[in-house]
Amino acid sequence: MFRPLFVFIGTRYTRAKRRNHFVSFISLTSMIGLALGVVVMIVVLSVMNGFDHEMRTRVLGMVPHATIEGDQPISDWQALASKVKANPQVEAIAPFTQMQGLLTSNGKVQKVLLNAIDPAQERKVSIIDNFMLKGSIDELTPDSFNIVIGDKAAKNLGVGIGDKLTFVTPEVTVTPGGIFPRMKRFTVVGLFHVGAGELDGYLGLTNLTDLARLHRWKPDQVQGLRLKFDDLFQAPRVAWEIAQKLGDHDYYARDWTRTQGNLYQAIRMEKAMIGLLLLLIVAVAAFNIISTLVMVVNDKKGDIAILRTLGATPMQIMGIFMVQGTVIGVVGTLIGALVGIFCALNVSAAVSALEGLIGHKFLNADVYFIDYLPSQLQSEDIVLVCGAALILSFLATLYPAWRAARTQPAEALRYE
Structure with a gap:
C-alpha cells in the first residue's frame, strides 16, 4: 500500500x-x-x-413545573383547568393545596410542607409512584387524614406505616381558656425515597379534602393548579402567558425557576x-x-x-x-x-x-x-x-x- x-x-x-x-x-x-x-x-x-x-x-419530576394560583381559594378547579389546558404546551394539570407546619411524634419534631393532592390527577404531573418504598398514594382518600412522607422524615420522627403523627398548623385557635395551636392527627400510609434530601425530609402528601378542612375551606376548594409542560424550560414564559389570559388580578403564576432555578x-x-x-x-x-x-x-x-x-x-x-x-x-x-x-x-x-x-x-x-x-x-x-x-x-x-x-x-x- x-x-x-x-x-x-x-x-x-x-x-x-x-x-x-x-x-x-x-x-x-x-x-x-x-x-x-x-x-x-x-x-x-x-x-x-x-x-x-x-x-x-427526579427533583423537577416531583416539584411543579409551574403553578396557577389565585388570591382566593378556587372552587371550580375543573373549569379553570379546561381553560389552562387550551394551551398546547401544557401536558397535564392537577389540583393542589399546600400548608407549612410541623410534624410531631413521641417528642420529636420535623418541619414539613404538606401538599394536598388528588391521587388520580397527581400521577399525570408527578413521578411519585416511581419512588414509593411502602404503601401507595391511592390510600390518600378523602376524610381519612392519611399521610405519605419521605423516608428521611420517617427516620427523624421514628415512625413507620400505620403510626400516628400530629400535624401542627401555623394558625392558632382562640378559646376562653387561651390561645392554642391547631393540630390534627394523621396516619402514615406510605413512605417514599426520591434521593433528594429536601424532598425526602420535608415533603408530605395528603388528600385535598383533608387539607381544605384544616384551612377551613369548602371540601371542593383548592389553592391552585399544578402544570406539567412538554418543555420545562418554557415553563416561566408559558405560565406567565396563561396567567395573563386568565386575568391580571385574579390569578398569578409561579414556576420551578423560582424554587430550584438557582x-x-x-x-x-x-x-x-x-x-x-x-x-x-x-x-x-x-x-x-x-x-x-x-x-x-x-x-x-x-x-x-x-x-x-x-x-x-x-x-x-x-x-x-x-x-x-x-x-x-x-x-x-x-x-x-x-x-x-x-x-x-x-x-x-x-x-x-x-x-x-x-x-x-x-x-x-x-x-x-x-x-x-x-x-x-x-x-x-x-x-x-x-x-x-x-x-x-x-x-x-x-x-x-x-x-x-x-x-x-x-x-x-x-x-x-
Missing part, C-alpha cells in the same frame, strides 16, 4: 527504540498524561451530566467551568508532546541531515515529526477515551461500593440535593473531549517539526 515518505518514516520513528532511553520515557509519560487528562475530563463531565439529568428528572443554573455553570479547567489539564498533557519531540529532533539530527542530503525537502522533514507527535496524541486520546468511557459507566456503582466498604457517605442529603453520585455518558462530550485533545496534540507538533525542518545538514554532521 502506498504511503508518503514522511508518513512511513514518522510511524517508523514512533515504533523504533531510541538510543536515548530518557526520550522514550518522556514519550511514554506524554502519552499517559494525555490519556489521564481525557479520562478525567470524560468522567467529570459525565458526573456533571448525571447531576443535571437527576435534577431534571441550583440548576449552578450545576450548568459548574459544568462549564470545570470543563474549562479540565481542558487546561489536557492542554498541559498535550503540550508535553512539544518537549518530547524537541528531544527526538535533537536525537535524530544525524538522520535528518542524511535525509536532507538524499533530497528530502524541509516540508517532508516537518511532516515526519508532525506524524510522530500526532500518533502519540491519537494513541493517548484513544486509550483515554476507552478508559474514560468504562469509568464513566461504572463510577456510580464504584462509589456506592466504596461507601459501603468504608461506611461513609460522600454525598450527604443534608448538604447536597441528592445522596448518591450520578453519571450520564453523552456521546457529544466524548467527541468534544477527544476532538480537543487531538487538536491540541496536533498543534503541539508544529514547533518541534519546524525546528527539525530548519536543521542544516553540515551543522548536524559536523561532529558525527
Whole structure:
C-alpha cells in the first residue's frame, strides 16, 4: 500500500527504540498524561451530566413545573383547568393545596410542607409512584387524614406505616381558656425515597379534602393548579402567558425557576467551568508532546541531515515529526477515551461500593440535593473531549517539526 515518505518514516520513528532511553520515557509519560487528562475530563463531565439529568428528572419530576394560583381559594378547579389546558404546551394539570407546619411524634419534631393532592390527577404531573418504598398514594382518600412522607422524615420522627403523627398548623385557635395551636392527627400510609434530601425530609402528601378542612375551606376548594409542560424550560414564559389570559388580578403564576432555578443554573455553570479547567489539564498533557519531540529532533539530527542530503525537502522533514507527535496524541486520546468511557459507566456503582466498604457517605442529603453520585455518558462530550485533545496534540507538533525542518545538514554532521 502506498504511503508518503514522511508518513512511513514518522510511524517508523514512533515504533523504533531510541538510543536515548530518557526520550522514550518522556514519550511514554506524554502519552499517559494525555490519556489521564481525557479520562478525567470524560468522567467529570459525565458526573456533571448525571447531576443535571437527576435534577431534571427526579427533583423537577416531583416539584411543579409551574403553578396557577389565585388570591382566593378556587372552587371550580375543573373549569379553570379546561381553560389552562387550551394551551398546547401544557401536558397535564392537577389540583393542589399546600400548608407549612410541623410534624410531631413521641417528642420529636420535623418541619414539613404538606401538599394536598388528588391521587388520580397527581400521577399525570408527578413521578411519585416511581419512588414509593411502602404503601401507595391511592390510600390518600378523602376524610381519612392519611399521610405519605419521605423516608428521611420517617427516620427523624421514628415512625413507620400505620403510626400516628400530629400535624401542627401555623394558625392558632382562640378559646376562653387561651390561645392554642391547631393540630390534627394523621396516619402514615406510605413512605417514599426520591434521593433528594429536601424532598425526602420535608415533603408530605395528603388528600385535598383533608387539607381544605384544616384551612377551613369548602371540601371542593383548592389553592391552585399544578402544570406539567412538554418543555420545562418554557415553563416561566408559558405560565406567565396563561396567567395573563386568565386575568391580571385574579390569578398569578409561579414556576420551578423560582424554587430550584438557582441550583440548576449552578450545576450548568459548574459544568462549564470545570470543563474549562479540565481542558487546561489536557492542554498541559498535550503540550508535553512539544518537549518530547524537541528531544527526538535533537536525537535524530544525524538522520535528518542524511535525509536532507538524499533530497528530502524541509516540508517532508516537518511532516515526519508532525506524524510522530500526532500518533502519540491519537494513541493517548484513544486509550483515554476507552478508559474514560468504562469509568464513566461504572463510577456510580464504584462509589456506592466504596461507601459501603468504608461506611461513609460522600454525598450527604443534608448538604447536597441528592445522596448518591450520578453519571450520564453523552456521546457529544466524548467527541468534544477527544476532538480537543487531538487538536491540541496536533498543534503541539508544529514547533518541534519546524525546528527539525530548519536543521542544516553540515551543522548536524559536523561532529558525527
